[in-house]
Amino acid sequence: MARRVLLIEDEPNIIEAVSFILSRAGWTVHTHSDGASAVERVRAHPPELVILDAMLPGRSGFDILQELRQDAATRDLPVMMLTARGQARDRELALSLGATHFMTKPFSNAEVLDRVRDLAGG
Amino acid sequence: MGLERRGARLAGARIRARRLDLGLAQTALAQQVGISASYLNLIEHDRRRIGGRLLNAIARVLDLDPAQIAQGADGALVGRLEAAAAQHDVPLADAEVLAGRFPGWAGLIAAQAARIETLEAQVAGLSDRLAHDPELSASLHQVITAATAIRSTASILTGGEALDRDWQARFHRNIHAESLRLAESSRRLAGFLEAPGTSDAALTPLDRVERFLDRMGHHVAALEGPNPALSPEEVAMGAPDLDPAAREVLRRWLVTYRADAQALPLEQVAQAWREAADPLGVAARLGCDLPRLLRRLATLPPGAGPAQVGFVACDAGGALGPRRALDGLTLSRGAAACPLWPLYEALSQPGRALRVRAAMPGESGAVVLCHAVGWIETGPDWAGPARPRAAMLMLREEGGAETSGAVPRREVGPGCRLCPRDACPARREPPLVPVRSDAL
Numbered sequence: 067m068a069r070r071v072l073l074i075e076d077e078p079n080i081i082e083a084v085s086f087i088l089s090r091a092g093w094t095v096h097t098h099s100d101g102a103s104a105v106e107r108v109r110a111h112p113p114e115l116v117i118l119d120a121m122l123p124g125r126s127g128f129d130i131l132q133e134l135r136q137d138a139a140t141r142d143l144p145v146m147m148l149t150a151r152g153q154a155r156d157r158e159l160a161l162s163l164g165a166t167h168f169m170t171k172p173f174s175n176a177e178v179l180d181r182v183r184d185l186a187g188g
Numbered sequence: 189m190g191l192e193r194r195g196a197r198l199a200g201a202r203i204r205a206r207r208l209d210l211g212l213a214q215t216a217l218a219q220q221v222g223i224s225a226s227y228l229n230l231i232e233h234d235r236r237r238i239g240g241r242l243l244n245a246i247a248r249v250l251d252l253d254p255a256q257i258a259q260g261a262d263g264a265l266v267g268r269l270e271a272a273a274a275q276h277d278v279p280l281a282d283a284e285v286l287a288g289r290f291p292g293w294a295g296l297i298a299a300q301a302a303r304i305e306t307l308e309a310q311v312a313g314l315s316d317r318l319a320h321d322p323e324l325s326a327s328l329h330q331v332i333t334a335a336t337a338i339r340s341t342a343s344i345l346t347g348g349e350a351l352d353r354d355w356q357a358r359f360h361r362n363i364h365a366e367s368l369r370l371a372e373s374s375r376r377l378a379g380f381l382e383a384p385g386t387s388d389a390a391l392t393p394l395d396r397v398e399r400f401l402d403r404m405g406h407h408v409a410a411l412e413g414p415n416p417a418l419s420p421e422e423v424a425m426g427a428p429d430l431d432p433a434a435r436e437v438l439r440r441w442l443v444t445y446r447a448d449a450q451a452l453p454l455e456q457v458a459q460a461w462r463e464a465a466d467p468l469g470v471a472a473r474l475g476c477d478l479p480r481l482l483r484r485l486a487t488l489p490p491g492a493g494p495a496q497v498g499f500v501a502c503d504a505g506g507a508l509g510p511r512r513a514l515d516g517l518t519l520s521r522g523a524a525a526c527p528l529w530p531l532y533e534a535l536s537q538p539g540r541a542l543r544v545r546a547a548m549p550g551e552s553g554a555v556v557l558c559h560a561v562g563w564i565e566t567g568p569d570w571a572g573p574a575r576p577r578a579a580m581l582m583l584r585e586e587g588g589a590e591t592s593g594a595v596p597r598r599e600v601g602p603g604c605r606l607c608p609r610d611a612c613p614a615r616r617e618p619p620l621v622p623v624r625s626d627a628l
Contacts, residue, residue: 077333079362083340086355121329150332172336175343 069186070094072113074104074130075148076122080171084117087128087175091120101125108140112181117178118165120149122154128159135164144185148173199243201258204232205285206250221245256288258377260366267550269294271606272301310391324380330373370422392436397510400427400438406512407489408497411446412454420446441510445487452476452484458492461485465494467559467581470540478561480542486512499557502531503575514582515627517554526601527614531580536561538576545585545597549608556597557583 071088075081076099085095098107102124108116116134120127127147133141146167147160160168166185169177205216218228221242232235238246239258247254269283287294339512341359345351351359391399410418420442452474460470471481479501486499498514506525508602511518519525525532530544542560547553562578601607604616 077337079337079341080333081365082358082362083337083344085345087340090349150329150336171332172339175340175347178340 343539381417529559534578
């Protein structure tokens, strides 16, 4: 059975490209674009890995991450944060909130694939 | 060290420095002024006080003004030099010697240090703008997002793996759409970063408005009278060298100006001021509130109101609106201002008129007659938050000893970083330079 990744991102063309490369690599990719309901989406169908954009409509990725880390059910879920802002403070904030990895846009496809494999344990 | 003692010591050092500059032996100078070399040595080394005839005689031989020996170089200039030196680990003691011996060069150093400080404040302002400006942040986000989508999609297309036609067409469309978005967001970003001018690129909208108002003398004739020649919006639109944000700041200021001008016609205020130059009395006579009168007095044409006037207003956060400086003196916007100015006291006592003689530090520190009042704005609906505000009119004291005596004096300053008052109860941080006992 294919392994599942949840991509929480609101940019349709990024969703399409990332979904394509992950699907081609054998992952089942679920997508979600709304920040406000993202935590419920994770709880309803827990994936093996979450790719979480920092800037989302409805709720920021940082808030979502914080709530995921406060819940015992999702505390250890690997979360890779994506951000278009590469400032040190965003990185520090993401890592202090418990992000498993932090990646700045624009990223390379190979980098995304490598990281997803690493974080999901192969 | 007491003031007198310190002055004597510095006088001796100045005599010695000047004598050595002139290549004059101690014995020679002593002979010329009729004292022994040993006595001159004591004077030069802070062991004997000097004054009267002997001071005049030494000054004459050294070709100096006696006051230059007794009081030293310009105190303000020395203070500015010391402030500059403190940031670069240069011995402070040399500042006075430099100012005394090379006042021109010392002035240049002080001016350049002040310029650097101003530029640093502007850089800090720009950095803050880059970090927090929502327009810039949104444009950057769009550029990076488009670049991300293009990079990832193009990488798929050129990756060497076979793609069916539908996917290819889809990715081509995506790249095309993202390239359009990239072009648009890049153009917006470039427009944002393009400086409106080279010399004032670092100015904030408020700075630009203040500069415009300074050029106008803070009076707008086109908004005066029962049928003004222009509307506030028209004046704002016609103001040169303003970006949209500054234009909006100016427009708001002009709307208030017009309302004040309508409520307090020029001739009426001018007549009332001629009869009794007291803001509170004039406000009572004209039946207007004090904040409006203070604003109005700060915008009258020359000859119609106070001869020299400054004005500043703030909100509850202490943020200052467009300021009018009094002879270059105003409250600092870049660095935190001194909280002892009556403007801030007025914030906490809405409706109470305050009159205070505010004295800046130093022997030659300016004394300004301040009239301040606070009020609370509400509305436009019942649920809206109350917005405390305060305004302060600053006037030069005009020799009225009788009036001056009746008005309490308060020591204020230029803000903690530059203020030499060491015993100030309102101090927030240490000064840049050690406190000078003779600077208080």
